[in-house]
Amino acid sequence: MQDFAGAFGLAFGLIASGDADLFEIVGLSMRVSLMALLLSCLIGFPIGALLVVRKFFGRGIVIALVNSMMGFPPVVIGLLIYLVLSRAGPMGWLGLLYSPTAMIIAQTVLIAPIVAALSRQVLEALQAEYDEQFRSLGISRGRAMLALIVDGRYGLVTVALAGFGRAVAEVGAVIIVGGNIEHLTRVMTTAIALETSKGDLGMALALGIILMSIAISVNLGAGALRAIAERQAYA
Amino acid sequence: MPDAAPLMPRKTSDGGSKTPRDRLLPGALRLERLALQVAGRLLVNIEKLTLDPRSVTVIMGPNGAGKSLFLRLVHGLIPPTQGWISWGEVACGEATRSTQAMVFQKPVLLRRSVAANIDFVLRRRAGTKAERRARCDELLTRVGLAGQAQQPARLLSGGEQQRLALARALATRPKVLLLDEPTASLDPASVQMIEQIVLASSAEQTKVIFVTHDVGQARRLAGDVAFLHHGQLVEYGPATAFFANPSSEAAKAYLSGRIVL
Numbered sequence: 001m002q003d004f005a006g007a008f009g010l011a012f013g014l015i016a017s018g019d020a021d022l023f024e025i026v027g028l029s030m031r032v033s034l035m036a037l038l039l040s041c042l043i044g045f046p047i048g049a050l051l052v053v054r055k056f057f058g059r060g061i062v063i064a065l066v067n068s069m070m071g072f073p074p075v076v077i078g079l080l081i082y083l084v085l086s087r088a089g090p091m092g093w094l095g096l097l098y099s100p101t102a103m104i105i106a107q108t109v110l111i112a113p114i115v116a117a118l119s120r121q122v123l124e125a126l127q128a129e130y131d132e133q134f135r136s137l138g139i140s141r142g143r144a145m146l147a148l149i150v151d152g153r154y155g156l157v158t159v160a161l162a163g164f165g166r167a168v169a170e171v172g173a174v175i176i177v178g179g180n181i182e183h184l185t186r187v188m189t190t191a192i193a194l195e196t197s198k199g200d201l202g203m204a205l206a207l208g209i210i211l212m213s214i215a216i217s218v219n220l221g222a223g224a225l226r227a228i229a230e231r232q233a234y235a
Numbered sequence: 236m237p238d239a240a241p242l243m244p245r246k247t248s249d250g251g252s253k254t255p256r257d258r259l260l261p262g263a264l265r266l267e268r269l270a271l272q273v274a275g276r277l278l279v280n281i282e283k284l285t286l287d288p289r290s291v292t293v294i295m296g297p298n299g300a301g302k303s304l305f306l307r308l309v310h311g312l313i314p315p316t317q318g319w320i321s322w323g324e325v326a327c328g329e330a331t332r333s334t335q336a337m338v339f340q341k342p343v344l345l346r347r348s349v350a351a352n353i354d355f356v357l358r359r360r361a362g363t364k365a366e367r368r369a370r371c372d373e374l375l376t377r378v379g380l381a382g383q384a385q386q387p388a389r390l391l392s393g394g395e396q397q398r399l400a401l402a403r404a405l406a407t408r409p410k411v412l413l414l415d416e417p418t419a420s421l422d423p424a425s426v427q428m429i430e431q432i433v434l435a436s437s438a439e440q441t442k443v444i445f446v447t448h449d450v451g452q453a454r455r456l457a458g459d460v461a462f463l464h465h466g467q468l469v470e471y472g473p474a475t476a477f478f479a480n481p482s483s484e485a486a487k488a489y490l491s492g493r494i495v496l
Contacts, residue, residue: 023355126459129343130343130345132307132312132339133339133343134330135312136310136312136335136336136337137334137336137356137359137407138329138333138359139359147345147355149320149347150347151346151347153346232387232389233346233387233389233390234346234347234387234389
């Protein structure tokens with residue numbers, strides 16, 4: 001019990017003193033996950049919009065596939081990316097394994113399907129409303145996709161936040177392709193796993209508190225955004 | 236007002252067009268053996284119809300008569316099960332649709348400002364930013380929304396939303412304007428404004444097809460009237476003749492305010 005209280009004391013101490021190691025880890029976590037999120041949105045939004053706008057043959061199968069990719073275990077994705085990036089792998093010559101870039105790739109592979117599947121759901125409702133009007137106006141598919149993404153912006157930000165939450169909290173993929181190397185590829189989740197097993201509960205808890213705060217702020221941000229959207233009747 | 240309409244179709248069953256040249260006008264709708272069948276039910280079934288290419292044509296009929304479906308069919312939004320539709324000499328399709336504009340019963344507005352809704356359509360055509368802005372101002376002034384250009388479109392009242400939808404429809408300078416009960420349950424001021432704009436557009440050589448089940452509105456607008464009942468064209472002719480002496484029982488009953496089943 002004393003350990004418990006002591007750990008909290010240490011944790012707040014580290015946060016309050018602005019511990020350099022701690023904030024380096026937090027910084028790298030944010031950098032990797034935000035970059036992965038950016039890439040995932042660039043990939044996921046257009047795919048979501050395309051699946052809504054184009055009623056091609058086999059569309060149902062593609063949607064089912066993307067949906068099921070949402071539930072892929074991060075460890076397995078980490079393993080696959082590891083195989084691709086390892087020296088013997090097809091992209092081994094890039095020498096990316098155990099680098100932040102490898103972690104960004106792994107997280108992108110992890111959350112791009114989530115962003116694509118959720119944005120398809122968000123945009124589907126919008127498309128049902130706009131479709132006839134767009135066809136009447138002779139809007140091309142490309143412009144319709146763009147208009148859906150622009151008009152679905154509030155819903156899509158919520159989608160992005162969900163993707164970010166998943167990326168920043170994920171440990172399995174980044175630990176395999178990143179390797180949890182100090183000052184290089186150590187992020188919040190991998191550090192928590194390591195420090196806990198080492199018995200440095202203060203550091204682990206400090207990171208845990210920050211991670212939780214990020215998760216909560218992300219959710220609060222999503223809620224606030226929804227309120228703004230509704231006030232403008234744009235939701 | 237309908238009495239003053241300068242151009243009226245001469246005949247009812249076939250050939251509302253006055254001269255062979257009229258057949259080439261983009262507003263000269265002709266259709267033959269048009270049928271739309273959904274899940275085994277025949278929802279639209281019209282043997283033959285040729286509309287006057289210039290007048291305001293009002294489509295009337297009780298609920299479920301197939302008025303909205305008729306409009307979507309001739310606009311090319313839904314394909315007919317069988318039959319043939321043409322505008323002028325062009326078969327109904329993307330080419331004809333691009334010269335037309337449709338206003339739906341429930342306005343579909345983008346989740347953007349009032350001005351952005353107009354600009355969305357204007358951007359398809361060539362023109363500088365300044366030209367587009369001038370055109371946008373002109374259109375918004377025309378529908379009485381000049382002061383609300385920067386407001387979110389979806390915060391407008393129902394009447395204002397429909398006026399914006401009409402302005403957007405006119406932004407493309409359509410040769411044919413199709414309206415599907417645009418003023419159902421709107422405030423009287425908006426109804427009056429929309430009717431005036433529709434009549435003004437018609438005077439500027441735009442062919443108008445206006446669906447309504449408001450008899451008073453039909454009298455105010457119509458140059459000619461097509462009466463639909465159970466998906467069938469019951470009668471088509473000049474408004475004066477139709478209102479004075481409808482030939483079908485269904486239209487008689489409808490005009491006298493009886494419920495038509």
